[in-house]
Amino acid sequence: MIAASPPHTELSVASHDILREVFGYDRFRGPQEAIVEHVIAGGDALVLMPTGGGKSLCYQIPAIARQRMGQGITIVISPLIALMHDQVGALHEAGVSAAFLNSTLSGEEASAVEKRLLRGDITLLYAAPERVTTPRFLAQLDSLYERGYLSLFAIDEAHCVSQWGHDFRPEYRALTVLHERFANVPRMALTATADALTREDILDRLQLQEARAFVSSFDRPNIRYTIVEKKDATQQLLRFISREHLGDAGIVYCQSRKRVEEIAQTLCDEGIDALPYHAGLDAKVRQANQDRFLRAEGIVMVATIAFGMGIDKPDVRFVAHLDMPKNIEGYYQETGRAGRDGEPADAWMSYGLQDVVNQRRMIDESPAGEEFKQGLRGKLDALLGLAEATDCRRVRLLHYFGEASGPCGNCDNCLSPPAVWDGTDAARKLLSTIYRVQQQSGISFGAGHIMDILRGKSTEKVAQHGHEALSTFGIGTDLSEVQLRGVLRQLIAIGAVEVDAQAFNTLQLTDLSRAVLKGKVPVQLRESVSTPVGKTKRATTARGASKVPASLDAAAQDRFTALKAWRGEVAREHNLPAYVIFHDATLAAIAERAPQSLDDLQGISGIGAKKLEAYGEEVLRVVSI
Ligand code: ADP
């Protein structure tokens, strides 16, 4: 049944040769080489790499090498059913035999794949965990295993096995069957989620305690981090996009479905090609929007966190957060979707008092146990620390993942160090006002009222409660409302003030308040930069605008544009995203080289043997026009 021919002796199993021949790349990135060698030799592995770090090659190259060595098939387990078609398509383009089994296939298509599987006629098979653990599929694996034709299990998005990860999928727990049933088959688990709890859980749940762990640097140097103070978030976002990213593909994350719809509409009204994505949309609409984002150029996807896992579009130029995520892991994974191609990209977030209050409230109101909530609070605090930071954001991010580094020169705080002011005195005024109000009235009040007292405003409420008589009435007149909000935000962020969601969002003192009142905890605040509020100009050039690398001379730019148009046609014909055919960087390199012959195309990054054969002549024709 298995193809009886010996392994392809004419094809090299050396990992470098496969990298060059199949993928057209010159060198491995970071620890890729060590991982690939370890797995080719039959070792188990845990691979922790940031989003965009290059995890796919870590199992694809061993799969190809081991197939060539006669070891058989690699099973890739992934929760990303909606992306399997494109992942397999990308492998076909590179000349690798691959297939997927999931619920999108008809019965007939599925049995055709199963036949190929049993014949051993596939190098990589993608399947979802719930499929892999069915008795039927396990029996098919038994048959391969008995014949020594089951080569490797690659468990992608392995953090899904952990309830500490943010994408917990109970089906992942059943994957222990693989180890028990196919003890001699190497397994690797891959994830971009790096925190210690999740990592322990992965090793434990998947019984990978013996596996070698490969932990990459989590730095993504091409991503520029910017966190701005939220004023009018929608206008701030419009300004950011129209100033820096007209015509670029990007993702905008919002907290709620309603907000996603609103923002997508606003962007469209401003001439920016935007689409909504959230779990409340019909599955067909979601899939269509995702396909359009992947296939068309320069689309902005406005989404909840339901969007993005496994999205491997390399040329996403920005990720914007209109609301603050829950923790640094989430923030880092989401922002990591920008700039996978290594070209400059932006991670932009607007953040304000309401974000702090909302996130704290969500934790307080969740039905989880107190210990679990404490864990969530700790994670939120780390993110608040990042948002309030006046020093290098990247240093803070990497520190969170256990890496030491120096100022990066590519974040907002490094590029334009914020003016800071000592807010300790202001913080004390605020805290003592909360204290006195509570003393005098026996109840607590919300932020608005406390600010009014500080700023000496004689409102109805102030009069009603006799708060004009307080010694702190009007002691904050030297501070602007923006400054006071900044002080309050930071006090909430560090836990020196609590917002009681059960009691009309009133402000409460905490144990830490006393230390701040005594001046023992300094409060450093960033000076609020006031940005002009003027309406942004309509982004009329956004739609259909296509970016051309400025580094190319005029003739090369023309070639680039022609190549892009040609690539679009091929992608449509093959029903695949354009970047699966060639990345922009590959097209730019071709345009620059102005090749006259197939030989001239050799060695351009991203052109492997199969693509050279399939597209070489076409490319020469396109650039010769
Ligand atoms: P991850 O799954 O870790 O988020 P991917 O596997 O999607 O990342 O890789 C990100 C991008 O980097 C892809 O477009 C891939 O083609 C590219 N890439 C990966 N490894 C290399 C390499 N050694 N040389 C050049 N490009 C690479």
Ligand code: ZN
């Ligand atoms: Zn920095």
